[in-house]
Amino acid sequence: MKALIFAxxxxxxxxxxxxxxxxxxxRAGGRPLIVWHLEKLAACGVREVVINTSWLAAxxxxxLGDGSRWNLRLRCAYEGTTPLETGGGMLHALPFLAxxxxxxxxxxxxxxxxxxDYDFARLPREPDGLxxxxxxxxxxxxxxxxxxxxxxxxxxxxxxQRLTYAGLGVYRPQLLDGxxxxxxxxxxxxxxxxxxxxxxxxxxxxxxxxxxxxHRGAWTDVGTPQRLAELDARLAAIAPPPAx
Numbered sequence: 001m002k003a004l005i006f007a008x009x010x011x012x013x014x015x016x017x018x019x020x021x022x023x024x025x026x027r028a029g030g031r032p033l034i035v036w037h038l039e040k041l042a043a044c045g046v047r048e049v050v051i052n053t054s055w056l057a058a059x060x061x062x063x064l065g066d067g068s069r070w071n072l073r074l075r076c077a078y079e080g081t082t083p084l085e086t087g088g089g090m091l092h093a094l095p096f097l098a099x100x101x102x103x104x105x106x107x108x109x110x111x112x113x114x115x116x117d118y119d120f121a122r123l124p125r126e127p128d129g130l131x132x133x134x135x136x137x138x139x140x141x142x143x144x145x146x147x148x149x150x151x152x153x154x155x156x157x158x159x160x161q162r163l164t165y166a167g168l169g170v171y172r173p174q175l176l177d178g179x180x181x182x183x184x185x186x187x188x189x190x191x192x193x194x195x196x197x198x199x200x201x202x203x204x205x206x207x208x209x210x211x212x213x214x215h216r217g218a219w220t221d222v223g224t225p226q227r228l229a230e231l232d233a234r235l236a237a238i239a240p241p242p243a244x
Contacts, residue, residue, distance in 0.1 A: 005109075021056065028222070050093050053079065087197040134165075136215050
């Protein structure tokens with residue numbers, strides 16, 4: 001299985017910390033946020049990782065190298081100076097995830113600006129539908145929630161118990177087949193479409209093609225300097241120091 005890490009955001013809410021450092025390279029518990037992901041991806045058998053980049057993109061290969069220190073192969077999919085949003089970013093990354101024979105197997109996706117104790121090895125290698133999403137309880141800063149999870153393990157656009165998408169899941173490339181039908185006209189940036197992934201997911205939820213699970217463990221959306229500081233303090237108390 002390959003993996004895609006979303007790391008193209010501008011990190012505007014994290015300024016001034018992100019004025020000179022992309023958010024996934026900010027440190028918590030002695031490691032850049034993205035390194036926590038790389039370690040877990042390597043541990044669950046992933047060997048190839050695509051990182052979509054935009055803001056301060058050159059810093060990723062400088063900080064991470066080719067991935068060999070984690071027994072990974074890293075490649076960056078540069079979107080340009082304007083991030084393409086989640087849907088456009090995934091669409092742009094698909095050719096990087098396909099192998100020489102054109103394979104379009106499912107891939108693991110994780111947002112570069114989250115931290116979680118979820119074990120990536122628990123994710124299905126081949127979801128029954130087009131995607132399998134990890135959901136978490138609604139945090140205090142996002143009380144409305146994103147989607148609902150029904151008793152059959154299917155993610156729904158609406159429901160009584162709304163949860164928050166954790167920025168972690170397994171996706172099939174076919175999820176984006178015919179994306180234009182759902183999105184319609186959208187902004188083009190240097191000839192590349194820029195659109196959000198949520199409308200695509202919601203369209204397939206109606207047909208029962210998006211499964212999910214509820215993770216009740218630790219999870220943080222590192223969206224503000226305060227949340228980063230709180231996470232750093234927690235990890236400093238429980239995590240071993242990184243290898244030197």
